[in-house]
Amino acid sequence: MQQKLKIAIQKSGRLYEDSVKLLKDCGIDVKNGINKLKTEAENFPLEIYFLRDDDIPQYVEDGVADIGIVGENVMYEKNKKAFIVEELGFGKCRLSIAVGRKDDYTGVGFLQGKRIATSYPILVEKFLAEKGISAEIHEISGSVEIAPGIGLADAIVDLVSSGSTLFMNGLKEVETVLKSQAVLIRNEKLRADQLQLLDRLLFRIRAVKKAKNNKYVLLNAPNNKLQEIIALLPGMKSPTVLPLAEPGWSSVHSVLSEDRFWDIIEQLKDAGAQGILVIPIEKMII
Template sequence: MSAVKLKIAIQKSGRLYEDSTALLKECGIDLRNVKDRLKTESDNFPLEVFFLRDDDIPQYVEDGVADIGIVGENVLLEKNKKVSTIEKLGFGKCRLSIAIPRNQEYGGAESLEGKRIATSYPFLVSQYLANHNVTADIHEISGSVEIAPGIGLADVVADLVSSGSTLFMNGLKEVETILKSEAVLIQNNQLSEEQLQLLNTLLFRIRTVKKAKKNKYVLMNVPNEKLETVVSLLPGMRSPTILPLASTGWSSVHSVLSEAEFWDKIEQLKEAGAEGILVVPIEKMVL
């Protein structure tokens, strides 16, 4: 195995930890016991893993302490470090939103003029206000932002939202989205050629796993006289596989459907004559 290794920083706890470690495992990367560890190595891929606070990951990658990192876009943009985003990972989705007391009306960004805004994202909120020519008083809070209006600390909050239940429980309502965020893979801008080769290998595996999650393998039985209609509904990667069944006049059709069009296509396939439709998750998908 090459002496060159990639060093990756991931969240040591919190909403991205589980998905980040699961992604590495789905990429075939075995990690030694990661429980309560700050650093570990893979036994079958030249990768060293650092477990850090998410707020620190952009800085570590910029400084080259870590070569790459998995972090939320919200943290990445708030920290404003000189790193490159190389892949959106599709998990950890949330949004940074403006929320106000439920009994108030929202009149757009201009209604924030002169307000006190509590947030853990002062840089992003300042950018948003500047883009709308609004002047407001930003109170930076490291946690429990949603209680600020209730205790008189602020009039408005700008906080991360996923389901909105926390805002609701604190008498707030979401009125505007500043940023939509998900986990991203970032890299240091001065990697060596050997490190870039390793990164490309890792990216190939990540994209293979992502592609598989967005598609389903579908098998169905189709009367031969309806094959043409059914096949016309199946985009597939090239064309569907068609195999004769033991029953005369029937064939088994195998294809791949994207998650986005899956339910609509299944309904169309049933109407076209497909029966016994079997849907199988895809573990890896190499194109």
């Protein structure tokens, strides 16, 4: 019987869709029926468990699941015996302190002796201890942002993406406790065959991530400007240069990282590049 790797992902919520999409982008056929808690991939030795986000670190620690996709905030809050093997780049948010919009917040000293409502008491307690602040922590689940408005707390610590929910509840974000994203975690005691399967999965995940962070660029360059343009396009090793049918021109193919893309495109135009095409990359294997 073929050994399978068992992965736990969120059954619903903000990480579910991106987790399933990542597996599918890795070429893994994932089928999840309504209310189904377990499924198997047909084309990769993988069992997928659909669980509550908060339970995933415990399942991985216990070895019920070998690996899991979970938010860093949950991983650190639950403090289980599992460790991060890969940052996945989606589900980005921050665990932040928020106070009333009219409060005169001048620094973390403001929190001294205050009441703080949160669903993340361990992370908040650690943050306050590092800052030398003594405060009263109220652990609540869900709708943390209403706590100041109903007199339960003076401040909150909660996950923030856009900040619109805070604004609607008369709050303002003042400190970041933790920057978070989805991560792949694993059990500490995987066998050699399980580690081999994990390496195969990581190879695919990293190829997908690399592709998302890069663009394939094709352009036409006058030969008298070719060296100047090539200098702007390092590519994976070096750009590919092919002669065009029109004398004095070449076609240049390369890869650009997303974070430098627009700056370099502007420089290419200034250097004389024409007919610039930008194409998404589906997979990128280095």
